[in-house]
Amino acid sequence: MGSNAINSALVLGILSATALSGCSTPTQEQPTLAQTLETGGALKPLQKNIELDQADLFFDIHPETKSVIGTTTLTLTVTAEQKQLLLDLDNNYRISSITAAGHPVSDFSHEKGEIRFTLPDSVTVNQPFEVTINYEGQPHVAERAPWDGGYVWSKTESGQPWIATAVQGEGCDLIWPCLDHPTFEPQQTDIRIRVPKGLVAASNGRLIETTEGDDWSEYHWRSEQSQNNYGIALNIGPYDKLETTYHSRYGHEYPLVFYYLRGEKEKAQKLFAEFPKQLEFYERVIGPYPFYAEKMGVVQTPHLGMEHQTINAYGQDYKPGKYDFDWLLQHELAHEWFGNQVTNTDWDHMWLHEGFGTYMQPLYGQYLHGDALYHTMMYDQRIGIRNEHPIVSNKPMSEDDVYKADRGPGSDIYQKGAWVLHTLRYLIGDEAFFNATQQLVYGTDDPKPGNFKPHFADTQDFIDAVNAETGKDMTWFFEHYIYQAALPELVSERDGDQLTLHFKSAAKAPFTMPVEIRVGGELRTVVVSKEAKTITLPSNDVHIVLDPESKILRQQDYLDEYSAFEAK
Ligand SMILES: [Zn+2]
Known part of the structure; x- marks a missing residue:
């Protein structure tokens, strides 16, 4: 997510979290627990030896009651002997049934945001098995998405339902039963969304098929690459779409798609015209668009924005860009490389998503109009750097540990992260800087379509890449700028x-x-x-x-x- 307004937004985030822990809103059965609202941190012992291979998610959306009936099937593998399974799911949902490896599970608990049950004896080490969970309820409502997470039940000007989910700060367990830690990424994710007829559901990956019932439509989406779990998002509204084919400088083609609210075609077309320009910048400067096998997708949302893999949320109402481009679109697009192609191993390394994500706007300004724009934007970003907590602590951190300014670096992972990269680029030169960046993003400094897959990395991986590209030990640089709060x-x-x-x-x-x-x-x-x-x-x-x-x-x-x- 972007941070132009992050200082005030962080305050809002804290306020709304406090409010939620004290009382429930009228649409909720019970308040969502602090535990459910956290994501990441140290892995729970019962989730250490689990692999998530596939996720099949069905959502039947009922806007009139702000409720959801869901079925989730996870394909899991235990990599060491364990009898119990622990999954995360907000207690605002009631679970109606669970089956595991084909056996109905009659004895399960669902307390404090955790589902626990004993695995059938047929589950053995390194043999994939399925768990299916049927659940329903009124999900946690995001009051100020994306600064807090959950469902957003909004309406268009003409009164039609306009719905979105955003759970970066709180995790997948607000919308489906999952393993709420950034390292769990399904290799294949099927997302089927049933909505009242007349509405369109846009989500991650490719649209496989649309099915029509008497009064509903169902959209089946499939993501066939490692799927960032907080990036799984439902977007529902009276959408039309703009679509074209992008001819990449790498010789292949892929679709560009924009789902926008019906009736706003002219404004949508103007924004859509930026898609290929921004892609060209990223493909020239960073490398191939990672999800070319699916789409580059954007959807108009009732909240500001979020980096949802192949279906980025856009909600800043087509405001003209001060710097000749739409910063929000450009920032969220950056996360397809920094966040979705390379994902941090722990929230402690979130600056790899947001520092790079924020640096891409001045870099794009420089690409479009030269140094004056670059320096102006860098100067804007310099205001507000706090230096109160180090950017990286080298210990497991939850999203709140990082984002709440009394506990962690907060907005410094954005602007200070960008400034660290600016200084590093000056120090080591463009060639080493961009090669090291490619190493971080793709695991190679010669990325081509077909020779990389989404992967995980941490700050040390980036330092290793910088050392390899410069032939020097540059650890000292990061000691001063990343692992220590105060500036030289x-x-x-x-x-x-x-x-x-x-x-x-x-x-x-x-x-x-x-x-x-x-x-x-x-x-x-x-x-x-x-x-x-x-x-x-x-x-x-x-x-x-x-x-x-x-x-x-x-x-x-x-x-x-x-x-x-x-x-x-
Ligand atoms: Zn961001």
């Missing part, structure tokens, strides 16, 4: 024509950075470390500017003062 400070003292410089930083690792200095009309580069270094200037009077193009992320008090003022 460039300390300078001027005495006539003598200029003394050093970096001050709390991290123990060495810190050596080439610093550009404009001396009168000339640009000089001085390598500055933690040790003081004195250079002689041409005169006592010459005017100097340190780091005149703001290439280095560093402590600058005036920015903190302004950020504090703006945050009030």
Whole structure:
């Protein structure tokens, strides 16, 4: 998700979570538990030796009662002996039946967001088996999606149902029985959505078929690549669609699809015209669009946006872009590479999704119109960097541990992450930077359609890629910028024509950075470390500017003062 409004949004997220733990809304049977509203963190012991191979999800949607009747079949494998199975599902749903490996399960519990039962004896190690769960109820309602998760039951201007799900912060267990941790990605996901006739359901992957009943339509979608589990999304409304074929620079073709609200064709066409332009940027700069076998899809939603694999949510009402493009569309599209193609192994490494995702907007500005736009956008992002918690803690973190600013880095995974990448790119150069980025995204720096699959990575994988591409150990850079909260400070003292410089930083690792200095009309580069270094200037009077193009992320008090003022 994007972060233009994330500071206020984080506050809203905290407020709504507090409100939900204290009382239930009228449409809910009971409040959703704090446990269900968390996602990720340390793996539960009973989920450590489980693999999720396939998910078949059926949703019968009833907008008039804001309720859902669902059937989920998971194909699972236990990789070590275990008798009990633990799945996650919000207790707002009532489970009507469970079968496991073909046997009805009469004795199960569903408490505190967890389904537990004993596996039949026929389940053996490394043999896939199916679990089917029938459930129904009024799902948890998202009050301020995407800042909080659940179902959004909205209406179009003409009063028709307009429904979406978004569960990045809370996890899949708000919409289907699942294993609520980012490492569980089904290899194949079938999503069948039954809706009242006249409505359209858009979801992940390819549309396999549409079935019509007397008063309903059913849309069967299938995702045949590793499917980011918080990216599984239902989008329902009176949609029309725009569709075209994209001819990729890699020689293949794939469909571009936009589901928009009926009656808004003109505005939709304008946004749709941006799809191929943005794709061309990503394919040139990062590499092949990962989900070319399915589609590049976008759907108009009642909430702002979310990176739902092959069906990105778009809900900012076609606002004109200050920088000649729709930032939300461009940001969410970035997540097809950073989030869906490469997925973090733990929320602790979420900056790999959001730092890269946020850096892609200035990079696209530079691609479109050059350096002025790039620097303007970087400067916008520099305001509001907090430096209160390290970007990465190197311990299992839930989504809330990361996003709640009193517990973790919060919005720093966005803007500070982008600035870390900006500084790294300056330090190691474009070739090494973009090759390392490709290593992170694809596991190869020569990605071609067919030679990569969605995969997981963490911060160390990116550091390894940077080290491999530069032939140097760059760990020190990440020690200062990723594993420590406070920024390095460039300390300078001027005495006539003598200029003394050093970096001050709390991290123990060495810190050596080439610093550009404009001396009168000339640009000089001085390598500055933690040790003081004195250079002689041409005169006592010459005017100097340190780091005149703001290439280095560093402590600058005036920015903190302004950020504090703006945050009030
Ligand atoms: Zn994002």
